[in-house]
Amino acid sequence: MLISGIQPFTVLDYPEKVSCIVFTPGCNFRCGYCHNPEFVLPEKIAALRSNFIAEEAFFNFLDQRGELLDGVVVTGGEPTLMPDLENFIKKIKSRGLLVKLDSNGNRPGVLRRLIENKLLDYIAMDIKTSMPRYQSLVGKLASENQLVESMRIIHESGLPYEFRTTLVKEVHTPNVIEEMCDLLKGKKMLYLQGFRPETTLSPAFETYSSFTAEETEAIAEKFRKFVDKVYIR
Ligand code: SF4
Known part of the structure; x- marks a missing residue:
């Protein structure tokens, strides 16, 4: 599988677990606020290709350091675009490690197959905005059909999961938040994270702003009427 980067150690990305992160290149979305354009835009990916990490080198790392880890976070880009994702995860699982998958949710068939084959232990799916505005x-x-189907598959999987939203002040207006509350009604967990107007895929977003801590808490309170647990990162 193509691996654009590895973070050898994190306690932040897989709740309550010590893990490493594998980044895959390429994405089917073009979120203006994306902080990883080098893993998304084909011309930037091509420029970095010589720095990609061989799969063998990653598994050598796991064999040497895996006992210090609980699991592996597979993220992107969008990992479900990788044709050999399933085999890659099987190799991780064969080493007794947990797997968390981060996805934008646009390929529900891939998620379903991974879940049915018991290859995932935790799923995080981005909920970018309300469906009409996606x-x-x-x-x-x-x-919309595929995203809603992914939400349903994840919710009914029985696995621990989180939906997560990056809040951008100019994007997530009160109307949008209301529509998102409706979309997320009855779901178990939502993480809200603040937008950072730093490097963004679309230069226009560098002028956009984040909510204050008080504003974010007020938005979280709105979601708490519809979602079991809502946290702010
Ligand atoms: S934020 Fe995620 S889904 Fe959006 S373009 Fe970046 S990697 Fe793709």
Whole structure:
């Protein structure tokens, strides 16, 4: 599998677990606020290709350091675009490690197969905005049917999961938050994270702003009426 980067150690990305992170290149979305354009835009990916990490080197690392880890976070880009993702995860699981998958949720068939084959232990799916506004935020490839299907599959999987939203003040207006509350009604867990107007995929987003801590808490309170647990990162 193509590996664009590895973070050898984190206690932040897989709740309550010590893990490493594997980054895969390429994404089917183009979120303007994306902080990893080098893992998304084909021309930037091509420029970094010589720095990609061989799969063998990653598994050598796991064989040497795996006993210090509880699990592996597979993230992107968008990992479900990798044709050999399933085999890659099987190799991780064969080493007795947990696997958390981060996904934008646009490929429910891949998620379903991984869940059915018991290859995932935790799933995080981004909920970028309300469904009617998705394409204008992330691009034409976003499919409402597929995103809603992924939400359903994840919710009914019986696995621990989180939905998560990066809040951007100019994007997540009160109307949008209301529509998102409806979308997330009855779900178990939502993490809200603040937008950082630093390096962004679309330069326009560098002028956008984040909510204050008080504003974010007020938004969390709105979601808490609909979602079992809502946390702020
Ligand atoms: S889905 Fe994630 S990786 Fe893809 S463009 Fe959006 S923020 Fe970036």
